[in-house]
Amino acid sequence: MNQLQVLLFASYAEAFGASTVTVAVPESATVADVVGALRRLPGGHILPAVPLVAVDRRYTPGLVAVHSGQEIALIPPVAGG
Amino acid sequence: MIRTSISEAAIDAAALLAEVTTDATGATALFLGTVRELNDGRAVTGIEYSAYTTMATEELQRIAEEAALRFDGLRIAVEHRVGTLALRDISVAIAVAHARRAPVLETSRFIIEALKQRVPIWKRERYTDGDLRWVDPTTQAVDTATP
Numbered sequence: 598m599n600q601l602q603v604l605l606f607a608s609y610a611e612a613f614g615a616s617t618v619t620v621a622v623p624e625s626a627t628v629a630d631v632v633g634a635l636r637r638l639p640g641g642h643i644l645p646a647v648p649l650v651a652v653d654r655r656y657t658p659g660l661v662a663v664h665s666g667q668e669i670a671l672i673p674p675v676a677g678g
Numbered sequence: 679m680i681r682t683s684i685s686e687a688a689i690d691a692a693a694l695l696a697e698v699t700t701d702a703t704g705a706t707a708l709f710l711g712t713v714r715e716l717n718d719g720r721a722v723t724g725i726e727y728s729a730y731t732t733m734a735t736e737e738l739q740r741i742a743e744e745a746a747l748r749f750d751g752l753r754i755a756v757e758h759r760v761g762t763l764a765l766r767d768i769s770v771a772i773a774v775a776h777a778r779r780a781p782v783l784e785t786s787r788f789i790i791e792a793l794k795q796r797v798p799i800w801k802r803e804r805y806t807d808g809d810l811r812w813v814d815p816t817t818q819a820v821d822t823a824t825p
């Protein structure tokens with residue numbers, strides 16, 4: 598298993614009560630697997646069906662594999678402007 | 679020329695205009711987003727903007743670079759503010775200059791629309807009754823007047 602740190606912001610940080618959480622996922626885990634693990638944590642119920650995820654500061658689709666050492670972030674609906 | 683930034687500093691719109699305007703530019707557009715008093719019918723007293731700053735900085739720069747590919751000779755300066763803003767404060771400024779008006783107007787629109795869809799910035803509104811709420815455009819009625 599890989600321990601991956603995930604950055605949280607804004608409403609998600611509030612829901613999870615933290616600005617970073619750690620999830621345990623298999624070595625071959627994808628972005629979608631990380632989201633699945635996050636959903637099982639307290640606060641995870643607020644996540645939409647397909648939340649935005651950034652890997653190394655770029656939006657990344659669910660099927661892409663993730664590795665330890667990458668910067669993984671869960672992105673709430675953006676509201677700039 | 680492209681310059682973008684995410685900053686807590688107050689935005690100086692005149693400075694952005696001066697930055698993009700040269701002897702060769704014949705058209706300049708300045709878009710400003712400002713904090714307004716009503717959202718979804720509730721009276722707002724201020725907005726707290728926060729960002730995933732490293733990614734927001736990179737994504738804003740990518741948007742400006744994509745915009746610059748559409749016309750030769752564009753000059754673009756974009757600033758987005760974070761922190762606590764009051765009514766009428768400028769939250770975002772987009773200055774675009776070019777020899778001609780069409781590229782300037784199209785680019786300004788392109789940048790603000792892409793920014794609102796892609797740049798990881800969030801706002802929490804503070805209402806007159808003291809309530810605070812994260813703004814979620816995916817659950818709000820479409821409001822084309824929102825900057």
